[in-house]
Structures are given as structure tokens and as C-alpha cells.
Amino acid sequence: MRKTTAIYPGSFDPLTNGHLDIIERSAKLFDEVIVAILVNLDKEPLFTVEERVSMTRAILNHRFPNVRVDIFDGLLVEYAIKQQAQVIVRGIRAVSDYEYELQMALMNRRLESRLETVFMMAAEAYSYLSSRLVREVFKLGGSVDGLVPALVEEKLKEKIQKK
Numbered sequence: 001m002r003k004t005t006a007i008y009p010g011s012f013d014p015l016t017n018g019h020l021d022i023i024e025r026s027a028k029l030f031d032e033v034i035v036a037i038l039v040n041l042d043k044e045p046l047f048t049v050e051e052r053v054s055m056t057r058a059i060l061n062h063r064f065p066n067v068r069v070d071i072f073d074g075l076l077v078e079y080a081i082k083q084q085a086q087v088i089v090r091g092i093r094a095v096s097d098y099e100y101e102l103q104m105a106l107m108n109r110r111l112e113s114r115l116e117t118v119f120m121m122a123a124e125a126y127s128y129l130s131s132r133l134v135r136e137v138f139k140l141g142g143s144v145d146g147l148v149p150a151l152v153e154e155k156l157k158e159k160i161q162k163k
């Protein structure tokens with residue numbers, strides 16, 4: 001039988017427990033999952049793409065033998081086809097995510113009809129969680145305990161101390 005490869009794309013700046021939850025769910029569904037970290041060229045990310053990749057790899061740390069971490073730039077669909085993927089996974093938190101995600105999914109389908117976008121819901125405990133909020137709360141001195149993996153919290157502390 002043909003193996004199913006799914007791409008889980010995003011900025012992951014930084015990876016949150018919500019992302020981890022989606023990775024875990026995807027790893028159960030698909031033969032191979034590629035966590036594809038976007039090289040943000042126009043956004044100024046908090047973590048460089050190298051930092052995001054090494055953190056994500058360390059956190060996953062062979063926990064899921066069928067998950068690997070990679071970087072991409074340019075069109076997501078072109079990257080996905082190069083990886084011989086059939087599926088793009090996106091996490092949906094609330095109805096408010098849906099409109100933007102629908103737009104992206106339909107644009108991606110128009111660009112490349114061989115790819116199917118699959119929406120997954122993270123555990124409800126993470127339904128309000130986003131990388132943007134994590135960055136903001138952390139910068140303003142709030143606790144992100146339980147919202148991000150311990151390594152991310154550690155690296156966030158290092159980032160803020162350096163500033």
C-alpha cells in the first residue's frame with residue numbers, strides 16, 4: 001500500500017504544547033509526518049529558523065519515529081510535492097481560525113489539486129494558545145508554564161535575558 005506523508009507547516013515561533021498535540025495526533029494517523037518550519041523572510045521572528053529547528057528536534061527527540069523536522073521557504077505546495085506528500089495538516093482552535101485556514105486551503109488546492117488539507121483540533125486545553133500570545137505574555141513577564149515545552153521556556157528566558 002502507498003505510504004501517506006503529511007506536512008505540518010508553520011512558523012513555530014516558538015513551538016507550543018498545542019503544536020505538540022497536533023504532531024502527536026498526526027503521527028498516529030499518517031505514515032510519515034514532516035514538521036516544516038517556515039523561513040520567515042518578511043517577518044522578524046523571535047527565534048531564528050536554526051533555533052526553531054534545533055529546539056523542535058530536541059523536543060521531539062525520537063519520541064515519534066515517523067516524524068521529522070525540516071525547513072522550507074517559497075510556496076508550501078511546491079515543497080509538499082517535492083517531499084512526495086499527499087496531505088497538509090493544519091490545527092484549528094476556534095471558529096475564528098476557520099476563515100483564514102479555509103482561504104489558505106482553497107488557495108493551496110487551486111495551486112496543487114493533488115494535495116489535501118486536513119484540519120485537526122488540538123485538545124481543548126490549548127484552544128486559546130498561540131505562539132504570538134506566548135511571545136507577548138513572556139515578554140511582559142507572565143508565566144507560560146504548561147503552555148510550551150520546558151526547553152522552549154528555557155530558551156525564551158535566555159532570549160529575554162540577552163536583550
Ligand code: PNS
Binds near residue numbers: 038074103108
Ligand atoms: O502557523 P502559521 O505560522 O500561521 O503558518 C502559516 C504557513 C507557514 C502555513 C503559511 O504562511 C504558508 O504556507 N507559507 C508559505 C508560503 C505559501 O505557500 N503561501 C501561500 C499559502 S495559501
